[in-house]
Amino acid sequence: MSFSTIVKDELCRIELHDDCCMKSEILGVILTGNLFFSEKKLRDIKIVTENAAFARRLYTMIRKVYGISPEVAIRRSSKLKKHISYTIILASMNVINKMLYDFEISAFNEGKFFPINSTLNKTCCKKSFLRAAFLSGGSICDPEKTYHLEIATRNEKCTEIIKELLRDYNINVKTITRKGNYVAYIKEGENIVDFLNIIGAHGALMELENVRILKDMRNSVNRIVNCETANLEKTVNASVRQIENIKLIESTIGISNLPESLIDIANLRLEYAELSLKELGEMLNPRLGKSGVNHRLRKLDEIAEAIRDNKGKTWEM
16 A cells, blocks of 8 residues: 555544534545546546545535535546546536635636635644545655655646645745646755645654654664764774884885884884774883874874985985
């Protein structure tokens, strides 16, 4: 089961008791544009969905609010996966006109409804509208893979309403057009969590938060491991270079001919190639700090470089 299906199944279990909220959900479905018309004339309204729970929810709301039982048609696709689609048909012009009046919707034009006023004044109604918009045209990616939530509509005005409503909740929404549809989408994980909270998908919200926490922990661990690996690689490379330089000094002028302060550190580095600068310093007598050890090893590097630069010539301390 996809994460979108999990979210929508949870939303369909939310009970509504106020007519205003049920009307707002019906409005969200109508404006989202997941509906069809007979010959582009307002004879009836057909709302099509493949989500059985959503179809039951919409059927129940229409029956409660408008006192009618819409006709329901079930169709199985002839394609390989044989999806089942549910069509809710509103054929009563009295009911349709009542809806248009309730929602303050203007005239129908080329298969789209255009609202004069969103009529979404109450917070509960705004949330119900957004819930219906997601149920009708929304999808959300598996958070294990990426953070992406979108609502596709056939009505540009509806997308503007969605964007305006979410702006009031400080949610960053972007819009694009795709295959004739208008898409409002959210990419940030935190904003998606806020959206799920608004529409009432609290179970899915907790699941997404758990995924976010685990991903953040994995990312933190990876950063630490990468940092430690880089530091270890840097230490190993420095140790190899230092040993090569000390061996060069030993084979040319001899370690014993070095200043006394460099003899001890040179011998320790040759004997303990795996130790860090701090550990080398603790083995000296008297002890030496990391910066002091690093200074002496740099002096050895400079001597080795001077030997290479004067190759074939007499080198003097």
